Amino acid sequence: MRRYLSVAVMLILAAFLMFIVTGLTFGNPQYADMDDYFIQNGQEQIATNNIVTTIVFDYRGFDTLGESTVLFTAVIGVAMLFRKFTGGEYDEDE
Template structure:
């Protein structure tokens, strides 16, 4: 019984947090974070002399994303090599 009460209270708390988070989220369809875009456009060329701002964002400002992409590719290669390696026993 105590366990059930704890679970119910936890569920209500979690629901409240989720509703609050959804309510506080950025409105859908509204292009957000315009100050960041303006910062890239205004400062990328002068600060790091990036003629191509897309590449500057991909490899510098948001390089962490690019690490993720490289990791995805590496994981795909590892999976393929694991599944299809030679010397596999016949079923």
């Protein structure tokens, strides 16, 4: 019963999303002023050919700082989860 309900909800959701999506236009973004600015001025301001790297590391550098912190925290979390549980209560791994 719950399975059929889930399938019905999913079909309704997919139909709703499809109805929204058919109204979008593909290949012609309307508000591209910021990206045009980056493409026009990125080479002269940052002296970089790769505009995506320019945005990732310079225009949105704080974004990448948070991203690196998230990756670091995830690795620390995995290391914390897989420490050895046998032995003493505060047993160090290795």
